[in-house]
Amino acid sequence: MKEKGLLIVLSGPSGVGKGTVRKEIFSQPDTAFEYSISMTTRKPRQGEVDGVDYFFKSREEFETLIEQDKLLEYAEFVGNYYGTPVDYVKQTLNEGKDVFLEIEVQGAKQVREKFPDGLFIFLVPPSLSELKNRIVTRGTETEDIINNRLSAAKEEIEMMKLYDYVVENDQVENACDRINAIVVAEHCRRTRVEPRYLKMLEAE
Numbered sequence: 308m309k310e311k312g313l314l315i316v317l318s319g320p321s322g323v324g325k326g327t328v329r330k331e332i333f334s335q336p337d338t339a340f341e342y343s344i345s346m347t348t349r350k351p352r353q354g355e356v357d358g359v360d361y362f363f364k365s366r367e368e369f370e371t372l373i374e375q376d377k378l379l380e381y382a383e384f385v386g387n388y389y390g391t392p393v394d395y396v397k398q399t400l401n402e403g404k405d406v407f408l409e410i411e412v413q414g415a416k417q418v419r420e421k422f423p424d425g426l427f428i429f430l431v432p433p434s435l436s437e438l439k440n441r442i443v444t445r446g447t448e449t450e451d452i453i454n455n456r457l458s459a460a461k462e463e464i465e466m467m468k469l470y471d472y473v474v475e476n477d478q479v480e481n482a483c484d485r486i487n488a489i490v491v492a493e494h495c496r497r498t499r500v501e502p503r504y505l506k507m508l509e510a511e
């Protein structure tokens with residue numbers, strides 16, 4: 308039987324650069340992870356495409372997905388629902404491929420309960436003032452929403468102790484290198500206890 312893939316979860320406060328880092332990782336030709344596209348009730352930002360950035364849903368559609376148990380996890384974040392489609396994740400892991408989720412902390416907690424051996428990575432900014440600077444310069448939110456996201460950020464940073472690794476996003480390239488290195492190390496750690504290697508020793 309094929310080994311199952313690794314479930315990689317990336318979280319971090321709004322504006323830290325999760326989307327930027329994730330896009331950079333997926334633009335690298337040798338990236339072997341599969342990105343799980345989330346469902347959301349948030350309105351698309353300029354340039355966002357349905358089925359690429361998110362599956363954009365109405366609240367009614369989203370609540371039906373919840374009732375039908377179609378989500379691995381979901382959470383309400385600053386007034387909108389966000390959730391991970393369960394079938395895609397399970398099927399892809401069963402095919403032996405690594406799945407990458409970019410989700411907020413309440414959802415990550417639910418994933419941890421269902422997949423305790425997932426790999427949980429938390430992205431942090433160099434400072435809170437730099438975080439604010441990044442949200443403001445991104446220019447996609449109104450001042451009210453920026454303030455709500457900044458107060459959510461402080462609570463989110465509190466949660467970083469629940470993660471396996473904390474990665475600073477000082478430079479995008481550095482953050483990507485650190486995440487890739489963590490995934491490689493995690494694969495090596497798991498290989499160490501794979502039955503076929505243990506058998507190899509017994510056969511000596």
Ligand SMILES: Nc1nc2c(ncn2[C@@H]2O[C@H](COP(=O)(O)OP(=O)(O)O)[C@@H](O)[C@H]2O)c(=O)[nH]1
Pocket residue numbers: 318319320321322325326345346349380381382384389390391409410411412413414415
């Ligand atoms: N729980 C959960 N959070 C998600 C999901 N998809 C995205 N998020 C998170 O929801 C938050 C808001 O996302 P978004 O509105 O796209 O803003 P941005 O990530 O700050 O650019 C971020 O922390 C995302 O990582 C999901 O499927 N589940």
Ligand SMILES: Nc1ncnc2c1ncn2[C@@H]1O[C@H](COP(=O)(O)OP(=O)(O)O)[C@@H](O)[C@H]1O
Pocket residue numbers: 319320321322323324325326327328441442444445476477478479
């Ligand atoms: N390492 C970095 N240094 C400087 N700016 C960054 C860095 N990473 C991301 N940014 C910028 O910060 C803003 C927020 O990034 P984004 O990826 O949208 O964050 P998130 O998905 O965590 O909300 C964007 O304008 C992005 O270009």
